[in-house]
Amino acid sequence: VDRRRTDWIWFGALWVLLTAIGEFLALGLDLLPARWAHEADVVDEAYILLLALSVPIFAGVAAALLVSLLRFRVQVDGVPTEDGPPVHTNRRVVRLWLASTLTLALMVTVNPGFIGLAELRGEPSADLVVEVQAQRWSWKVTYPDGAETWNQLYLPADQRVRFDITALDILHSFWIPAFRVKIDAVPGRTTHLYVTPEGAGSFDDDFNLRVQCAEICGLGHSNMAMPVTVLEADEFDAWLTDLAEGA
Ligand SMILES: [Cu+2]
Structure with missing residues (x-):
């Protein structure tokens, strides 16, 4: 297995692990205060959805950072040097990253953005x-x-x-x-x-x-x-x- 592929395997494994831990914390534990109104359900649902969607993004950044720190260290005679060799842009990764985060951003603009806000405001009628x-x-x-x-x-x-x-x-x-x-x-x-x-x-x-x-x-x-x-x-x-x- 060449080194490049090992880097990706490390990255993928860390990403999955950190995402699993993050989703457990976000969805498995209900740390929010008690809800006493219909509006509270709408707000918390939106909050938890946004949290769950942002976990893989954050985990991906953290995994890339960790892999870079651990596997791209440059050492000369066992001593880390200040600068490693320059790393060039991987266009495919950049495009994939932009496309997926942009899609996510548009999705949450619609829901919970517009849909959630409309539900929260409801009809302008009152008892x-x-x-x-x-x-x-x-x-x-x-x-x-x-x-x-x-x-x-x-x-x-x-x-x-x-x-x-x-x-x-x-x-x-x-x-x-x-x-x-x-x-x-x-x-x-x-x-x-x-x-x-x-x-x-x-x-x-x-x-x-x-x-x-x-x-x-x-x-x-x-x-x-x-x-x-x-x-x-x-x-x-x-x-x-x-x-x-x-x-
Ligand atoms: Cu006041």
């Missing part, structure tokens, strides 16, 4: 509209009947909610980690966000069930958070009635 006003360093929430809560957000389970979000003073950002959704709160403007919480739960179950300001806004920024409580739809209605009556 419930909730207004959110951000300011240094608190959140005001207004429900359809005009009832308000400060620094607490209650939502009904399995209903599509639209948030109309604005800010009083400076830029803030409305982020719910458990739902995987985030949008800026901008003074003088209303931004919209749709979310469909799945199942009842609260901040006590999972600290990612909270609204967290995600745009640096001064001293109280990191504490600018409010717990999210998702109630079953009938419990939510009862809660809202109590709130409106000031009970």
Whole structure:
């Protein structure tokens, strides 16, 4: 077997090995936080797909680097020299690499790019509209009947909610980690966000069930958070009635 072929065998073996390890880590272990909304499933699915597709690319680069380091070292009398002989471009490899990575890039532009984004945004319809006003360093929430809560957000389970979000003073950002959704709160403007919480739960179950300001806004920024409580739809209605009556 000539040396050239051995290099390729080493490269191929390393590529397969590193890809297998990488795919096990990417697909075998679910390291992402719990998903509490339909939108979270869409976002995580896209994330995992992109991760799985990028593993072979990264493994290929790492394998080529390792083979080059180990097999193309130049030694004179057992001592490595600073420069090896020049390596010339292998056009076939370059073309294959460009074609495959370009194809992959175009594929992910379509899905999860366009398709995933459309699914995440969904139809512009809502069962419930909730207004959110951000300011240094608190959140005001207004429900359809005009009832308000400060620094607490209650939502009904399995209903599509639209948030109309604005800010009083400076830029803030409305982020719910458990739902995987985030949008800026901008003074003088209303931004919209749709979310469909799945199942009842609260901040006590999972600290990612909270609204967290995600745009640096001064001293109280990191504490600018409010717990999210998702109630079953009938419990939510009862809660809202109590709130409106000031009970
Ligand atoms: Cu803020």
